Amino acid sequence: MALNITQQLIKSHLVSGEMNPGEEIGLRIDQTLTQDATGTLVMLELEAMGLERAKTEASAQYVDHNLIQEDSKNPDDHLFLESASKRFGLYYSRPGNGVSHPVHMQRLAKPGKTLLGSDSHTCANGCMGMLAMGAGGIDVALAIAGEPFYVKMPKVWGIKLTGKLPDWVSAKDVILELLRRHDVKGGVGKVIEYYGPGLDELSAMDRHVIANMGAELGATGTVFPSDKEIKRFLKEQGREKDWVELKADKGASYDIDEEINLSELVPLIAKPTSPGNVVPVSEIAGTPIYQSYIGSSANPGYRDFAVAAEIVKGRRVADGVSFDINPTSRQMLTDLVKESHIASLLQAGARLHQAGCNGCIGMGQAPATGRNSLRTTPRNFPGRSGTKEDSVFLCSPETAAASALTGKITDPRTLDFAYPEVKDPKKPTIDVNLLDHPLPLEEAKKTNIVKGPNIASIPEMDEMPDELALPVLLKMGDNISTDEILAGGARVLPYRSNLPEISKFTFEIVDDTYYKRAKETVEQTGHAVIGGFNYGQGSSREHAALAPRYLGLKIALVKDFARIHWQNLVNFGILPLTFVNESDYDLLEQGDVLKVTGLRNKVKQGGAFSLTVQGKNIDIKVMQALSERQKEIMLKGGIINWAKERST
Numbered sequence: 190m191a192l193n194i195t196q197q198l199i200k201s202h203l204v205s206g207e208m209n210p211g212e213e214i215g216l217r218i219d220q221t222l223t224q225d226a227t228g229t230l231v232m233l234e235l236e237a238m239g240l241e242r243a244k245t246e247a248s249a250q251y252v253d254h255n256l257i258q259e260d261s262k263n264p265d266d267h268l269f270l271e272s273a274s275k276r277f278g279l280y281y282s283r284p285g286n287g288v289s290h291p292v293h294m295q296r297l298a299k300p301g302k303t304l305l306g307s308d309s310h311t312c313a314n315g316c317m318g319m320l321a322m323g324a325g326g327i328d329v330a331l332a333i334a335g336e337p338f339y340v341k342m343p344k345v346w347g348i349k350l351t352g353k354l355p356d357w358v359s360a361k362d363v364i365l366e367l368l369r370r371h372d373v374k375g376g377v378g379k380v381i382e383y384y385g386p387g388l389d390e391l392s393a394m395d396r397h398v399i400a401n402m403g404a405e406l407g408a409t410g411t412v413f414p415s416d417k418e419i420k421r422f423l424k425e426q427g428r429e430k431d432w433v434e435l436k437a438d439k440g441a442s443y444d445i446d447e448e449i450n451l452s453e454l455v456p457l458i459a460k461p462t463s464p465g466n467v468v469p470v471s472e473i474a475g476t477p478i479y480q481s482y483i484g485s486s487a488n489p490g491y492r493d494f495a496v497a498a499e500i501v502k503g504r505r506v507a508d509g510v511s512f513d514i515n516p517t518s519r520q521m522l523t524d525l526v527k528e529s530h531i532a533s534l535l536q537a538g539a540r541l542h543q544a545g546c547n548g549c550i551g552m553g554q555a556p557a558t559g560r561n562s563l564r565t566t567p568r569n570f571p572g573r574s575g576t577k578e579d580s581v582f583l584c585s586p587e588t589a590a591a592s593a594l595t596g597k598i599t600d601p602r603t604l605d606f607a608y609p610e611v612k613d614p615k616k617p618t619i620d621v622n623l624l625d626h627p628l629p630l631e632e633a634k635k636t637n638i639v640k641g642p643n644i645a646s647i648p649e650m651d652e653m654p655d656e657l658a659l660p661v662l663l664k665m666g667d668n669i670s671t672d673e674i675l676a677g678g679a680r681v682l683p684y685r686s687n688l689p690e691i692s693k694f695t696f697e698i699v700d701d702t703y704y705k706r707a708k709e710t711v712e713q714t715g716h717a718v719i720g721g722f723n724y725g726q727g728s729s730r731e732h733a734a735l736a737p738r739y740l741g742l743k744i745a746l747v748k749d750f751a752r753i754h755w756q757n758l759v760n761f762g763i764l765p766l767t768f769v770n771e772s773d774y775d776l777l778e779q780g781d782v783l784k785v786t787g788l789r790n791k792v793k794q795g796g797a798f799s800l801t802v803q804g805k806n807i808d809i810k811v812m813q814a815l816s817e818r819q820k821e822i823m824l825k826g827g828i829i830n831w832a833k834e835r836s837t
Contacts, residue, residue: 215337222306229686232273244335249280251289265641286623287518300415316396318415347443350387352452356608361585369467376408393422394490479560481593484515487567498530499609501537507596520620551575551678667721707740720747725754762827
């Protein structure tokens with residue numbers, strides 16, 4: 190049977206299950222990636238498991254999210270992560286080395302391998318011919334310990350690329366076009382695989398841009414072939430020996446077929462407050478802006494900054510515009526300095542920030558209230574920027590730079606000069622000064638893990654009860670993101686290793702009374718929440734499941750779930766249920782009490798069952814979609830209890 194690349198990758202790593210779409214499969218994981226916003230919990234989980242050493246081919250811990258050191262909490266956690274990385278045999282990327290996804294691509298990514306990361310944008314490394322997926326931290330911890338990663342077998346969505354990108358149109362417009370066509374749910378249950386002659390026009394970093402925002406489509410992953418361009422990229426990085434060719438078999442087919450003619454694309458922009466709210470830039474040209482922001486893991490390449498530098502070179506950004514430059518890796522920043530692009534940006538009026546996630550996750554560069562911000566970041570969910578009432582647009586570096594010059598949203602094709610030609614440096618910098626390699630085993634075993642005062646152990650979780658009577662504390666609409674469930678940003682993320690403290694921010698963007706009301710249910714029966722479509726989209730942070738569980742959340746009943754958050758709910762013993770009849774959503778109100786008896790047997794049996802609405806004489810039919818393994822996890826009260834029992 191002829192296989193596409195995704196099927197080849199899955200088949201070569203399959204340890205359990207059958208490759209039938211929708212069936213749970215277990216995959217061997219070759220590499221893992223953790224970042225500091227999620228990695229602290231992963232390291233605590235590895236310690237709780239008693240792991241001696243990582244069992245993967247390569248695991249890396251990056252510090253890229255929490256770089257602001259306004260007090261001791263972040264640097265204390267950096268020391269914890271550094272010592273834990275030494276203890277467990279992980280690479281450690283120090284603060285300032287850059288964003289995990291492009292740094293991993295430069296230094297560790299290998300075609301033909303699997304990569305699991307506790308960051309939803311881990312899928313960016315699919316640009317290298319990898320099966321790269323985001324997951325919750327506990328799933329990554331288990332993978333580091335040598336356990337398979339379990340996921341539902343995806344459909345493979347083949348997208349044929351033809352043509353060539355016109356001037357002023359770049360890779361960001363390719364993924365925005367896909368979001369324009371399919372919105373934020375279009376990729377759920379699918380791996381997106383790109384092929385076709387249009388690939389010859391896309392560099393490895395262009396492919397990174399496209400693969401990164403596959404997460405915004407809800408996709409399990411994005412896969413590109415490993416071809417001569419990937420070989421060229423690895424050679425530049427001094428890693429040509431890591432290259433292997435990877436292409437679809439002759440005659441291979443896809444579950445879904447689509448085509449994008451690159452020649453027909455125009456500059457696109459996602460309006461607030463969803464990456465799927467995409468229109469041509471020309472449609473909203475003239476809208477005034479306060480900020481233009483270039484960088485993040487969604488546009489991390491040398492050319493993304495260099496083209497912006499060439500656009501503003503010898504010119505001046507408009508009055509009242511904050512032109513923010515967010516470098517994404519130390520070695521790429523060095524090249525931009527060598528080629529004088531940083532000088533061009535600064536002379537035009539840009540503000541230069543340190544290499545890291547920064548404003549993308551709300552860690553600095555927050556826009557002013559009521560003003561428009563243009564960003565090359567991957568997400569514009571409400572409040573993610575750090576400003577509660579934000580207005581964030583997502584666009585290409587070309588559109589961002591053109592708009593910085595005019596002070597208003599500008600179609601870059603309307604500028605009165607030619608599109609600048611940008612080429613990569615002839616000898617790109619290779620910088621490993623801030624990337625610490627794993628210690629030898631005997632030396633690692635002597636390492637003491639350093640814990641600051643802000644680190645708190647994960648509390649024990651009770652097993653699932655047989656009867657529940659749960660008040661509905663929140664009823665929410667569609668596309669609730671994990672940023673809305675538990676915000677990022679400088680106020681919140683420093684508490685990522687302190688569950689009692691970080692839980693105080695839970696659902697504050699949706700309802701700032703939730704924490705107080707939820708705390709009152711903890712010693713009683715707990716509570717439930719109701720949601721619409723695509724519940725839990727966005728970041729993979731497991732805090733968005735763990736904090737509500739700590740506050741007593743027992744059931745999340747929605748129309749459907751985003752993949753990673755659904756897995757995180759299961760992992761922490763929150764029963765994820767969907768409406769059998771979506772119209773029943775309208776029958777429920779905040780304050781209703783949902784009752785169920787014989788719950789443990791219902792979970793064991795699987796399928797549909799009913800919840801009774803107390804006092805309304807209404808039964809709501811609900812569905813669970815748990816595998817046999819996940820049923821065991823749920824009954825035990827979460828994956829930590831389940832893993833502990835397996836290890837005894």
